[in-house]
Amino acid sequence: MDILYRARYLVPIIAPVIESGGLLVRRGQIVDIGPAGELFAASPQARVVDFGDDAVLLPPLVNAHTHLELTHFPQWARALGESSPGDDFIDWIKHVIRVKRSLKPEQFSASIKDGIQACLAAGTGAVGDILSWFPAREAFRQCPLFGRLYLETLGRDPAHARHILQGLGKITGEVVSGRLRLGISPHSLYNLSSEYLEDLLSYAHRHSFPLAIHIAESREETEFLLHSRGPLADRLYPYVGWQDMVPMPVGQTPVAYLEAKGGLKPDNLLIHGVHVTLDECQAIARSGATVVLCPRSNARLGVGTAPISDYLEAGVDLALGTDSPASNDSLSMWDELAFARKVYAGRVEPQMLLRMATRNGACAIGLCADMGSFSPRMSAHFQAVRLDHLPEIGDLEEALVSSGKNVQVLSLVLAGREIFTLDS
Structure with a gap:
């Protein structure tokens, strides 16, 4: 039977x-969109689900960068007596390492499962998730979320790196974990040897695997690549036992170095991208890679604000992500949008922010044909939301991206199936 979903506004x-x-909707697929009265006149036998005149229908949000395995991070840190290190980037990395070293394997799976539920309750239908504890991928087997699961790897020791790459090869043969296709995440340029980075890029190219890499997140990263000195060399490397592995300077900024290695490619995610030049933005745009901005995480860690005006001027595809609860207050993309609206005020229109959190995010993780917008023959992925005050039509997108915690998700439907309801 056809189902006609109706609300005051459809976006x-x-x-x-x-x-x-x-x-x-018919059998989990969008048949048509338009004024509800016209659709009902054309399909009078359709069952009507009316969310009311205080509701909005729009695509699910897409969290293009997160770490669901760290959903429980705040409580793990409290249990260890660890306090937040504030906005010192190196202290924060060491803080994360200490907490993760204290965990039992099963804690990651429980954390992922709660993270999945938090995403669904916030109207998120797809994620670009980073996983460092590979056995925990089993937690995604029955997961209703769509997207990509990027297997994270790092290392400077060549023998250890070869061993990790062999393990990655076995896992990536699975191709998919639940509804999430697999990708690879070389963590960042400052904790990968040049040889291992090249091996990962070559492996990804041969097997058509997309990559996600944290890049140009902090000034410390740029200093380390240019000169092999600074807080990463002086404080982080000794902390993890790499004091004898500080590399020679590459003499390039993070984006320039990754480009020289052949790592700027379509389907690849560049996460954070805070410290980049306009020329580098243009290089990213030419490559077709997507930059995932995480403004709340950047603010928490005091690393700066991404140059969104330069990205938009260059024509870079931009998406949004929450990063993890290790550097954020929630996994809600509605909260991320509201913060982005404030921090990028005057530099980006609300329509673009909403697109970044829906269609752009979906395209970034390989779902462009099926999620992130509404058109006939796409799968029926949508959410119904309620705001404290629903404005006139011309102000709707501004209200949506600004409301944050005042957005109430009434229902989330994925592939025609209701996954979350407010009552549940």
Whole structure:
């Protein structure tokens, strides 16, 4: 049976907002969108699900960068008596290492499962998730979320790196974990040897695996690559036993170095991208890679604010992510949007922010044809939300990206199946 979902507003993302909008669904697929009255007149046998005149229908949000295995991080830190290190980037990395070293393997799986539920309750339908404890991928087997699961790796010791790459090869043969396809995440340029980075890039190219890499997140990273000195060399490397592995300077900024290694490619995610030049933005745009901005995490760690105006001027595809609860207050993309609206005020329109959190995010993790917008023949992925105050149609997108915790998710439907309801 056809189902007609209706709300006061429908937001297709790739077309203007529709008042008294409807979404006609048949067997988990969108048949048509438009004014609800017209859709019902054309399909009078459809069952009507009316969310009311205080509701909005729009695509699920896409969290293009997160670490669901760290959902429980705040409580783990409290249990260890660890306090937040503030905005010192190196102290924060050491803090994360200490907490993760204290954990039992099963704690990662429980954390992932709660993270999945937090995402669904916040209207998130897809994620670009980073996983460092590979056995915990089993937690995604029955996961209703779509997206990509990036297997994280790092290392400077060549023998250890070869061993890790062999293990990655066995796992990536699975191709998919639940609804999440697999990718690879070389963690960052400052904790990978040049040889291991080249091996990972070559492996990903041969097997058509997308990559996700933290890049240009801090000034410390740039200083380390340019000169092999600074807090990463002086404080982090000795802390992890790498004091004899400080590399020779590469003499390039993070983006320039990754480009020289052949790592700027379509389907690859560049996470954070805070410290980049306009020329580097243009190089990223030419490559087709997507930059995932994580403004709340950047603010928490005091690493700066990404140059969103330069990215937009260069034509870079931008998405949004929450990063993890190790550097953020929630996994809610609605909260991330509201913060982004404030921190990027005057530099980006609300329509673009909403696109970053929906269609751009979906495209970044390989879901462009099926999620992130509304059009016939796409899968029926959507959410119904309620705001404290629903404005006139011309102000709707501003209200959506600014409301944060005042957005109430009434229902989340993925592939035509209701996954979350407010009542549940």
